[in-house]
Amino acid sequence: MLYHLLYPLHTTYTYLNVFRYITFRTIYATITALVICFILGPWLIRKLRALKMGQVIRDDGPEAHLAKEGTPTMGGILIIFSVVVSTLLWANLTVDYLWLVLMVTLGFGLIGFADDYRKLTNQSSRGVPGKVRLAFEVSIALLVSVVLYAKPGFSSIIAIPFFKTALPDLGWGYIFLSTFIIVGAANAVNLTDGLDGLAIGPAITCFMTYLLFAYFAGNFKIAAYLQIPNVAGVGELSIFCGAVVGAGIGFLWYNTYPAQVFMGDTGSLSLGGTLGALAVVTKQEILLAIVGGIFVLETFSVIFQVGWFKLTHGKRIFRMAPIHHHFELKGWAEPKVIVRFWIISILLALLAISTLKLR
């Protein structure tokens, strides 16, 4: 909004020309979202406590988690609110990619909210039935993917990391890949969110990485130099990513160990789905597997654990899946697991960024 109100005045007040720059608006979108979290965080935590929106802890998990009973959850409301307000304030709202990604952020956030609410009102860890939740997730992801595919100028070619030539054109098959990426990312982040700050830390590094990818892809000269797909207009998503990074850091202030609030499925589904949507619109779909490697690791630990359990009629690969519980049961303190996963996430982000030059 500020872009539309103030930039046109730059002919009279030349200093307002600064609103033309994505970098400037990205920095202030980050700061705005962070400040909103600092201002509203304490109030929301008190409100969630007053409304008895406290986490129900399953008794089959690590014993240490029982002490977390009653921690306010659905803190994802704070993340989503901060992101939406900051984006509306600082982004060029005529860019349709922005609305497509915001639709995922809000749609998946709503699904997560319904799940959290059902769990809290039923006072059990079972929320919305898995099939119903999945149906809504696929519907939103499919709609976004069809709109993207139908968008003039949007390419159904996928970029393969490390190879600048192998760019298969999937045609309408791209719609299914895009849907899978959005829904898969949402559930991967959801699974990962099982320790204080464990999901939001890697999410911050992922959105910082896709902030760069959006800026590079949206800049014709940089895209040509890096030989990556140029997606006109997608640079504005750097501002959105900045808002997510700011909101993520602000939320981490309260979610860090020992957490005062959990993001809930409200936050984890929203952040994951949004990350998947960003990977698609910036045309860096496959690279998400590297950038979001922590989320991939967590998901595959569950797949292998459940698969092996069934194959061997009761044997386990890990002491408990997802893999963060395995390390907890090995005796690692919770903060040690969390920070080491953050370090791995930063390393993976650096590797992913380096692949833009390794072609």
Ligand code: 57M
């Ligand atoms: C999402 N939710 C956390 C919190 C957060 C198939 C199976 C792998 C499913 C999986 C599962 O239930 N996943 C659900 C993970 C939960 O966190 C809530 O959920 C939101 C995110 N969706 O925002 O509201 C618990 O995680 C802890 N937590 C923190 N700090 C945070 O900042 O400590 C969360 C955020 C919270 C809190 O204790 O209650 C979760 O873990 O459920 N199931 C599991 O992950 C279970 N694993 C398991 O059953 N493994 C089996 C098989 C199925 C693979 C095995 O290894 O044999 C573990 N989780 C629980 N109990 N709760 C272990 C058992």
